[in-house]
Amino acid sequence: MLPRWIGLAVAASVVTFAATGCERRPPEREAEVQPAAAPEPQLPDTTGAVVWAYLQQVNYRQNWNTWPGKGTLYKGQEPHGALLTTYLNPLAHDALTNKAGKLSAGAIVVKENYAPDSTLAAITIMYKVAGYNAEASDWFWLKTDPNGVVDVQGRVGMCQSCHGAKKDNDYIMTASLK
Numbered sequence: 001m002l003p004r005w006i007g008l009a010v011a012a013s014v015v016t017f018a019a020t021g022c023e024r025r026p027p028e029r030e031a032e033v034q035p036a037a038a039p040e041p042q043l044p045d046t047t048g049a050v051v052w053a054y055l056q057q058v059n060y061r062q063n064w065n066t067w068p069g070k071g072t073l074y075k076g077q078e079p080h081g082a083l084l085t086t087y088l089n090p091l092a093h094d095a096l097t098n099k100a101g102k103l104s105a106g107a108i109v110v111k112e113n114y115a116p117d118s119t120l121a122a123i124t125i126m127y128k129v130a131g132y133n134a135e136a137s138d139w140f141w142l143k144t145d146p147n148g149v150v151d152v153q154g155r156v157g158m159c160q161s162c163h164g165a166k167k168d169n170d171y172i173m174t175a176s177l178k
């Protein structure tokens, strides 16, 4: 007679064997995990500091195009800098190169304003937000110092009254959108 514990052990392994079946499947191959592309951050709300933070996050200087045909440090006029570098987010850039006539909600134009000696003096931004500003084609206006400290923001009368000279060009002064 086998000791009782061996009998139990054999019985248990028979049960286990029956339950799992005799084939042993090879372990499933893990699907290869691609590193996810960094998701585009959500568009900011109409708060100057949030817009500034967004611009740093997307790293516009690295990742956005400058105004087609303008390059960097081109000559500007009053009241903006003597030298300008203007960046367009992809939505704004597409509208411009496709001669869309208008920019759509989500478009962002960032203009860096430099003194004649090329020191950055201020940054002026136009950001179109659906339903934000019926009076001026939904533009949110923002001016900051070089460190992002907000100077003026919102539906700024001073900005939109001058840019209003180009109302039929969606308030854009630098070039025709058509």
Ligand code: HEC
Pocket: 075, 076, 077, 078, 079, 080, 081, 084, 086, 109, 110, 111, 124, 125, 126, 141, 142, 143, 152, 156, 158, 159, 160, 162, 163, 171, 172, 173, 174, 175
């Ligand atoms: C007295 C007129 C005037 C005022 C006021 C003004 N701008 Fe402009 N803005 C211009 C002109 C002219 C240009 C074209 C660039 C250049 O040659 O300086 C321009 C260009 C721009 C651009 C590049 C996109 C475009 O329209 O061509 C942005 C962005 C901008 N301005 C933002 C602002 C903001 C924000 C304010 C208010 C804080 C402001 N501007 C106030 C005249 C003005």
